[in-house]
Amino acid sequence: MIVPERISVALVDDDEAILDSVQLLLRRRGFAVRGFRTAKALLGAFDAGDEFDCIVTDVRMPGMSGQALQQALVRQSRLVPLIMITGHGDIDMAVRAMKSGVFDFVEKPIDDRRLATSITEAVRRSKDKIAEQQELANLRARYAGLSERQRQVMDLAVQGLSNKEIAARLDVSPRTVEHYRESAMHRMQADRLADLVYMAVKLKGERRDL
Amino acid sequence: MRASRLRTLPLLPLGALYTCAHMLLDWLSYVHPFGSFGLTPWNPSTGLGFLMVLLLGKRTLPVFFVALIISNLLIRGMPVPMWVALAESLLVGTGYGTALIALLHPSVRFDTSLSSVRDLFVFLLVLVLSSVVVASAYVFLLFIADLLPAQDVPTALLRYWVGDMIGVTVVTPFGLLAFSREPLIRLEWESVFQIASTLALTIWVAAVFARHHQLQLFYLLFLPVTWIAVRSGVEGVSVALMSIQLGLVLALVVFPGGTIDVLDFQARMLVLAITGLVAGVLVSERRAAEARLRMNQAALAQVSRLGSMGELAAAIAHEINQPLSAASTYTGLVAESLEAERLRDPGTRDLALKAVSQIRRAADVVRRLRTLVRLGRSERVPTSATTIIGETIDLVRADLEREKIVVKFDLEPDLPFLMADRLQIEQVLLNLIRNAAEAIVAAEDRRREIIIQANRSNPGLVELSVIDTGTGFASSFAGDVPFPLSSTKPEGLGIGLSLCRSIAEAHGGALTIRNTGSGARVSISLPVAEA
Numbered sequence: 001m002i003v004p005e006r007i008s009v010a011l012v013d014d015d016e017a018i019l020d021s022v023q024l025l026l027r028r029r030g031f032a033v034r035g036f037r038t039a040k041a042l043l044g045a046f047d048a049g050d051e052f053d054c055i056v057t058d059v060r061m062p063g064m065s066g067q068a069l070q071q072a073l074v075r076q077s078r079l080v081p082l083i084m085i086t087g088h089g090d091i092d093m094a095v096r097a098m099k100s101g102v103f104d105f106v107e108k109p110i111d112d113r114r115l116a117t118s119i120t121e122a123v124r125r126s127k128d129k130i131a132e133q134q135e136l137a138n139l140r141a142r143y144a145g146l147s148e149r150q151r152q153v154m155d156l157a158v159q160g161l162s163n164k165e166i167a168a169r170l171d172v173s174p175r176t177v178e179h180y181r182e183s184a185m186h187r188m189q190a191d192r193l194a195d196l197v198y199m200a201v202k203l204k205g206e207r208r209d210l
Numbered sequence: 211m212r213a214s215r216l217r218t219l220p221l222l223p224l225g226a227l228y229t230c231a232h233m234l235l236d237w238l239s240y241v242h243p244f245g246s247f248g249l250t251p252w253n254p255s256t257g258l259g260f261l262m263v264l265l266l267g268k269r270t271l272p273v274f275f276v277a278l279i280i281s282n283l284l285i286r287g288m289p290v291p292m293w294v295a296l297a298e299s300l301l302v303g304t305g306y307g308t309a310l311i312a313l314l315h316p317s318v319r320f321d322t323s324l325s326s327v328r329d330l331f332v333f334l335l336v337l338v339l340s341s342v343v344v345a346s347a348y349v350f351l352l353f354i355a356d357l358l359p360a361q362d363v364p365t366a367l368l369r370y371w372v373g374d375m376i377g378v379t380v381v382t383p384f385g386l387l388a389f390s391r392e393p394l395i396r397l398e399w400e401s402v403f404q405i406a407s408t409l410a411l412t413i414w415v416a417a418v419f420a421r422h423h424q425l426q427l428f429y430l431l432f433l434p435v436t437w438i439a440v441r442s443g444v445e446g447v448s449v450a451l452m453s454i455q456l457g458l459v460l461a462l463v464v465f466p467g468g469t470i471d472v473l474d475f476q477a478r479m480l481v482l483a484i485t486g487l488v489a490g491v492l493v494s495e496r497r498a499a500e501a502r503l504r505m506n507q508a509a510l511a512q513v514s515r516l517g518s519m520g521e522l523a524a525a526i527a528h529e530i531n532q533p534l535s536a537a538s539t540y541t542g543l544v545a546e547s548l549e550a551e552r553l554r555d556p557g558t559r560d561l562a563l564k565a566v567s568q569i570r571r572a573a574d575v576v577r578r579l580r581t582l583v584r585l586g587r588s589e590r591v592p593t594s595a596t597t598i599i600g601e602t603i604d605l606v607r608a609d610l611e612r613e614k615i616v617v618k619f620d621l622e623p624d625l626p627f628l629m630a631d632r633l634q635i636e637q638v639l640l641n642l643i644r645n646a647a648e649a650i651v652a653a654e655d656r657r658r659e660i661i662i663q664a665n666r667s668n669p670g671l672v673e674l675s676v677i678d679t680g681t682g683f684a685s686s687f688a689g690d691v692p693f694p695l696s697s698t699k700p701e702g703l704g705i706g707l708s709l710c711r712s713i714a715e716a717h718g719g720a721l722t723i724r725n726t727g728s729g730a731r732v733s734i735s736l737p738v739a740e741a
Contacts, residue, residue, distance in 0.1 A: 020536070087535065108535035
């Protein structure tokens with residue numbers, strides 16, 4: 001299996017033996033692991049500015065449970081992927097946890113391959129997600145940088161209208177349309193019309209979501 | 211005795227039996243007759259007739275008729291013309307016969323075990339109406355036959371009515387209850403004392419009354435009847451009323467006061483009887499409701515116990531799973547180290563030791579669990595076998611009474627103390643008695659009896675046995691064969707008997723199962739406490 005490069009994992013379990021054994025296991029698999037006996041301690045570390053790529057937490061703990069930890073992270077908009085480990089596979093709880101955004105559910109006794117894969121996968125997905133969000137933010141900035149005319153021309157062009165048709169709609173000469181179209185594509189960093197259409201769809205999806 | 215045995219009797223022997231009893235009662239109660247035609251102050255034979263028809267059904271009505279005629283002709287020695295005697299029997303038979311047919315009609319829903327106030331009221335209502343009609347018709351017959359002067363008609367009417375009413379209210383409920391309850395009353399010091407004191411008071415009241423005419427003394431009899439009603443319910447009252455009536459008749463014979471007005475006495479007796487029966491039924495009904503409530507509470511407790519068992523099981527599973535999970539991770543790491551041939555690495559040894567300590571932790575949980583169930587070590591102290599049996603019977607008495615199962619005891623005198631955990635052995639005994647009761651209920655048509663036996667079996671051991679008249683065990687179950695965890699009972703949890711055996715063996719005893727031919731016998735032997 002692929003040994004991941006320095007993925008940092010926060011491990012939360014009230015049981016010292018579990019904490020110790022899983023910590024050793026994950027270290028051997030090449031993860032940077034830090035153990036916490038309580039969910040509160042982990043939240044404290046976040047507050048102190050520490051960062052983790054992934055959280056692995058027990059469900060049943062005195063004080064704050066695994067679910068409560070997940071909710072607290074969502075409230076603080078910390079988008080760290082979270083994996084739960086539990087001793088009693090309760091389907092209801094698993095379904096609820098997955099719906100509330102928990103990445104995965106691993107049963108005790110822990111299958112080390114399964115846990116390591118799950119962590120790697122969680123981190124990869126979360127990185128993909130972050131990259132995607134970055135791309136979208138760039139796109140939005142470029143779109144915002146277009147002039148009024150450039151934006152009008154781009155919106156009509158991606159609907160499949162020809163320069164002539166756009167000129168008629170906007171009551172300008174086709175030559176002027178040609179000019180705006182070229183400058184818009186340049187600003188949006190699109191080489192072809194197809195690229196521009198793809199960007200428009202992304203932006204539109206984003207706007208619908210908002 | 212069970213009514214079912216009488217029910218299967220052919221009509222002819224039944225008729226003969228009944229006629230004899232009827233005549234005997236008529237003869238015994240033929241005291242203080244009024245007028246030449248023999249109006250007596252209490253007619254228990256009418257009560258007996260009611261009892262027979264109510265218990266054995268309408269087919270016995272002809273027997274009632276025939277007995278009336280024969281008894282009239284033989285006992286009273288024909289004080290009236292033949293046709294009057296025949297007409298009289300016909301009148302009485304038809305009047306009461308109609309009443310009884312009405313009472314037995316399914317739409318009336320009369321329960322002959324008199325277990326509710328409604329049953330008693332229906333019974334008394336039918337009795338009052340029919341006896342008024344019969345008394346009126348009878349007296350009218352005597353009047354038109356010129357046997358009764360006009361001025362005596364009211365007295366005769368009242369006498370006849372009171373006589374029949376009291377005869378039925380004393381005899382019939384007594385009989386109905388005697389046939390539906392087993393036993394009618396428990397022979398305990400209290401009940402014996404109650405009846406004896408009632409009887410003594412009755413005779414004293416009658417004796418004083420015969421000399422001094424202090425009729426108000428009669429009201430003293432309300433005291434024991436009220437007491438008995440509250441303590442023993444309608445069953446006790448029926449026995450008390452029978453004793454009072456017999457005591458009164460006896461006293462009337464022993465102290466024949468010349469001017470004694472038996473009618474006065476009997477009218478008061480009627481009030482006493484009806485009051486006592488109503489109070490008794492109310493008490494019995496309340497007790498039945500209490501028993502039902504207790505049963506529901508027990509069922510509820512069982513459900514909540516199972517609920518908390520589920521929670522307990524989840525908690526135990528978690529407690530055991532945690533260290534096993536850690537141990538499995540540690541040993542996985544050890545295996546990896548071995549594969550990588552990092553044998554000299556001190557970390558590998560640490561991992562193995564950590565795994566061992568986690569497995570010990572899991573074993574500890576299991577050991578604590580055993581202590582929790584208290585099978586491993588229990589509080590064994592010298593305990594009396596009779597105390598254990600008594601306390602257990604108190605717990606199941608209501609259930610057994612509901613199933614009409616009689617418990618008998620066969621306890622060896624001077625049993626030594628047992629070395630036992632009282633609560634555990636009571637649980638075992640409780641389980642065995644419940645099993646026995648279920649087997650008896652399943653057998654349906656047998657004698658319903660459980661015998662609790664305690665005796666010295668082998669030296670140093672006392673054997674407690676529960677013997678039932680139920681279906682017995684499947685043959686593969688009995689004897690010394692180790693029994694499986696499964697149960698022959700459809701609703702059984704199946705672990706009852708195994709748990710009983712574990713407890714007996716933990717005490718240094720044993721559990722044995724035998725079929726007796728008429729049921730089963732389950733025994734546990736327990737060690738005797740050192741003297």
